[in-house]
Amino acid sequence: MKENEGAEQPFLSRFTSLPREEQIELLGQLVGHIKQAYHLSDADLIRNRGEALPFGIFSTSKISSLESIVKYLKEARGLKFSKIAKLLNRNNKTIWATYAQASRKMPEPFGEVRDDVAMPASLIADRSLSVLEHIVFFAKQLGHTNHEVALMLHLDDRTIWAVYDRAKKKKGVKQ
Numbered sequence: 001m002k003e004n005e006g007a008e009q010p011f012l013s014r015f016t017s018l019p020r021e022e023q024i025e026l027l028g029q030l031v032g033h034i035k036q037a038y039h040l041s042d043a044d045l046i047r048n049r050g051e052a053l054p055f056g057i058f059s060t061s062k063i064s065s066l067e068s069i070v071k072y073l074k075e076a077r078g079l080k081f082s083k084i085a086k087l088l089n090r091n092n093k094t095i096w097a098t099y100a101q102a103s104r105k106m107p108e109p110f111g112e113v114r115d116d117v118a119m120p121a122s123l124i125a126d127r128s129l130s131v132l133e134h135i136v137f138f139a140k141q142l143g144h145t146n147h148e149v150a151l152m153l154h155l156d157d158r159t160i161w162a163v164y165d166r167a168k169k170k171k172g173v174k175q
Contacts, residue, residue, distance in 0.1 A: 051121035052118040053073075063101075063102045074099055076113070087121050
């Protein structure tokens with residue numbers, strides 16, 4: 001048993017016994033403290049996770065958002081299909097077929113990808129929104145305008161507005 005392993009259990013059991021709202025509040029305070037103590041931005045926190053998805057992977061119109069994610073996780077991060085499927089809450093066969101389709105449409109690797117904006121891949125696991133809705137909603141929550149998101153994703157501003165509006169309705173966010 002590790003030295004600090006016993007100390008984690010009481011904290012974790014107390015944390016999980018709290019109501020959801022208190023867990024979220026406490027986690028927010030903890031993240032805020034870590035950001036301040038280590039001089040990190042939101043982008044730094046996301047990039048430091050192993051499954052961060054840089055928005056630069058969405059800059060091609062050759063493949064869809066899901067195809068971009070799967071291709072990036074497979075080729076740049078070296079994840080196995082089973083790991084990608086679990087991370088994205090998809091079937092293994094779906095991930096394999098998505099990668100095969102993406103590879104046919106875009107056989108070349110991504111190369112250098114801008115990573116000034118990145119999102120956690122685990123967001124895509126929530127199937128209540130489409131992949132594009134998650135991407136747009138996340139970018140908008142970071143404070144980007146529709147036009148900035150459109151430029152990042154190489155889409156029309158009106159498409160971003162429609163996707164964000166649909167995502168807000170699905171999430172129950174007031175206009």
